[in-house]
């Protein structure tokens with residue numbers, strides 16, 4: 001058994017881990033970044049869509065290969081009614097469909113360029129403690145076992161994360177706050193548009209949605225995410241095959257993968273003595289959309305920064321590290337709480353209401369299809385929605401701190 005010392009040990013080289021490693025290394029910390037797979041970015045379990053507005057600060061000067069620009073959305077209601085949303089509002093999102101394999105690999109290269117050491121085929125499988133304090137991890141690196149002792153550990157080990165629990169943090173998710181997903185990359189999708197396609201309905205993706213995101217290589221990322229409240233677990237592949245048979249029967253499957261999304265209310269604590277949790281390991285995925293790339297990048301950046309500062313201050317105790325939550329509040333935690341409430345409200349909408357809403361939106365012009373314009377159309381369509389919207393508005397005000405909880 002070998003031993004290694006480092007300032008910061010980052011477990012997991014997805015977007016969160018690579019960004020944390022780069023940021024800490026840029027602040028002169030000695031960093032080891034672990035990835036248990038053979039190389040970074042393989043086995044993509046993602047729809048690969050994100051907004052350039054969110055990505056820009058992290059990819060300045062980085063060649064991400066070709067990305068597919070998106071101008072809007074096409075939603076398919078349960079009865080097949082299609083609604084197009086392609087206007088100034090949707091273009092402002094500057095959405096793109098990435099190639100996550102390239103994206104993740106480039107982020108890890110940036111970390112290495114900043115001075116981090118990247119270990120692939122390196123699985124952190126056991127915690128190392130000094131009394132009760134986490135001080136690193138035992139790592140299986142190829143055939144070798146290495147004890148990596150670190151002043152700070154950053155957990156970036158994704159949805160299946162165990163590192164938080166090593167330090168006694170409560171990271172287990174309630175089944176209702178968890179979405180099972182299945183995704184396929186299809187060749188030669190017959191879609192020449194620049195729209196993200198969404199598919200809704202209890203028979204399509206109970207408690208979630210289906211998607212087809214066109215890629216720059218002429219293929220498409222087809223997927224479904226379902227929640228246990230709406231379906232048995234492990235059924236995501238079946239729903240995906242049904243979706244494919246209905247919409248893309250002739251497309252060839254290039255690769256497929258199962259995955260899962262945390263869709264939970266923010267955890268009480270995502271830090272402990274010597275430890276910070278990031279990205280999916282901290283359950284920071286957006287509970288409304290299922291998007292988690294920007295949250296991984298932002299939390300990775302803040303964790304890397306704070307880890308280096310804590311080491312510099314020679315204070316890596318939980319009280320010092322508790323400032324992490326404050327640094328994530330505006331960009332991640334506040335919208336996260338609001339979106340969690342929205343998700344619960346939207347989850348109760350029936351197929352009948354979705355069909356009616358689709359027809360209603362189709363009755364207004366493309367320019368009117370803004371968030372207030374759509375909300376107005378919905379009120380006229382079904383006044384029963386008014387109490388629900390009032391409740392959501394109240395939740396919004398509570399989570400923004402404008403009114404107190406009663």
Ligand SMILES: Cc1cc2nc3c(=O)[nH]c(=O)nc-3n(C[C@H](O)[C@H](O)[C@H](O)COP(=O)(O)OP(=O)(O)OC[C@H]3O[C@@H](n4cnc5c(N)ncnc54)[C@H](O)[C@@H]3O)c2cc1C
Nearest residue numbers: 012014015016036046047048049124158259279280292293
């Ligand atoms: C089907 C699906 C579709 C999605 N679509 C989108 C989308 O379109 N847009 C979007 O923004 N988000 C999407 N997401 C969410 C997004 O993929 C995640 O939020 C994001 O990848 C989180 O990044 P991360 O770095 O926290 O974790 P990950 O990207 O999961 O990276 C964690 C890394 O840690 C490694 N690892 C794990 N354990 C260990 C260990 N013990 N030792 C060493 N290495 C370890 C893993 O191999 C992995 O590489 C989707 C997720 C799923 C499942």
